[in-house]
Amino acid sequence: DSGVTQTPKHLITATGQRVTLRCSPRSGDLSVYWYQQSLDQGLQFLIQYYNGEERAKGNILERFSAQQFPDLHSELNLSSLELGDSALYFCASSRGTGVQETQYFGPGTRLLVL
Amino acid sequence: GEDVEQSLFLSVREGDSSVINCTYTDSSSTYLYWYKQEPGAGLQLLTYIFSNMDMKQDQRLTVLLNKKDKHLSLRIADTQTGDSAIYFCAESGRVSAGNMLTFGGGTRLMVKP
Numbered sequence: 001d002s003g004v005t006q007t008p009k010h011l012i013t014a015t016g017q018r019v020t021l022r023c024s025p026r027s028g029d030l031s032v033y034w035y036q037q038s039l040d041q042g043l044q045f046l047i048q049y050y051n052g053e054e055r056a057k058g059n060i061l062e063r064f065s066a067q068q069f070p071d072l073h074s075e076l077n078l079s080s081l082e083l084g085d086s087a088l089y090f091c092a093s094s095r096g097t098g099v100q101e102t103q104y105f106g107p108g109t110r111l112l113v114l
Numbered sequence: 115g116e117d118v119e120q121s122l123f124l125s126v127r128e129g130d131s132s133v134i135n136c137t138y139t140d141s142s143s144t145y146l147y148w149y150k151q152e153p154g155a156g157l158q159l160l161t162y163i164f165s166n167m168d169m170k171q172d173q174r175l176t177v178l179l180n181k182k183d184k185h186l187s188l189r190i191a192d193t194q195t196g197d198s199a200i201y202f203c204a205e206s207g208r209v210s211a212g213n214m215l216t217f218g219g220g221t222r223l224m225v226k227p
Contacts, residue, residue: 002156033214043202043217056214090156092215099144099207100164103215105157 003027004106006091012112018079021109025072025093031055032074033094033103034066038087049074050097081113120203120218127226132190134221136203139184144207146179147215148188151200160188165207190223198225 003026013019025032034046036059045058049068060066063081068074078085088108094101118138126132138146147162163170163177163186170177176189190197203218 002158035215042219043204043215045214045216048214058214092157094213097213099213101213102147102159102162103213104159105149107156 002104002106004091004093004104006089006106006109008109009107010110010112012114013081014114015081015083017081017113018077019081019111021076021078021089021091021111023074023076023091023093023106025074025091026104029093029095029104030072031094031097031101032068032072033092034060034074034076035090035092035105036087037090037108038084041087043090046076048097055097078111083113086111086113117216118203118205118218120201120221122219123222123224125224125226126193128193128195130193132188132193132197132223132225134188134190134201134203134223136186136188136218137184138186138203138205138216138218140205141181141184142207143205145205146177146186147204147206148175148177149202149204149217151202151220153199157202160201193223193225195225195227198223 005024030051046060048056066076090108092103092105148160149157174191178187200220204215
C-alpha cells in the first residue's frame with residue numbers, strides 16, 4: 001500500500017458526460033501528479049500540482065482540468081468524454097518538486113466510456 | 115523514436131534470473147526508476163538509480179546503468195511466479211521536463227513454474 005488513495009476504483013459513463021476523479025496524497029506529500037494509462041498511448045503524464053498550484057503540464061487535453069485543494073487532495077475533471085478517454089488514470093504523490101523526489105502511485109481509477 | 119524503450123515480453127522459468135532491458139534517449143535524465151504493475155493493480159515502485167551510479171543492488175534486484183549507451187537493466191534473481199507482472203522503466207530529471215516521469219511501454223514478464 002503506497003498511502004495514495006484514489007476514488008472511485010471503477011467508473012462507467014457515456015460519451016459526452018463529465019466525471020471527477022479524486023486523489024488523496026500520502027501524508028506529508030505536497031505534490032500530486034496525474035497520469036493516464038491507455039492501450040495505445042501507454043503511460044503518459046498529464047499534470048502536476050504542488051501545494052495548490054499548477055506546476056507542470058504534459059499531454060493533457062483541453063477538455064480535462066485538475067485542481068489541488070487546501071487539504072492537498074486533488075481532483076481530475078474530464079468533460080465531453082469520448083470513447084478514446086477510456087483508460088486507467090493514476091495519481092501519484094511526492095514530498096516536493098525536486099528531481100530526486102520519488103513518486104508513489106495510487107491504485108488508479110479505471111474509466112470506461114461507452 | 116520513443117524516449118524510453120523496452121522490449122514487450124520476457125518469459126523465464128521459476129528459479130532462473132530475469133533481465134529486463136530499457137533504453138532512453140535524453141542524457142540529462144537524472145533518475146531512472148523501475149515500477150511493477152500486477153494485473154488490475156497500480157504501479158509499485160521497485161527501485162531507482164541516480165544517474166551518477168552504475169549499479170544498485172536491493173535484495174533480489176540489481177539495477178545496472180550504462181550512461182554512455184543510455185541503457186538500464188533490471189535483473190531479478192531467483193525469479194518466482196509472483197514476479198509475473200509488467201515492469202516499467204521510467205526516467206525523470208530531464209531539463210525540459212522537471213520531475214515528471216517518462217515511462218517506457220512496459221515489459222510483460224511471465225514466469226513459468
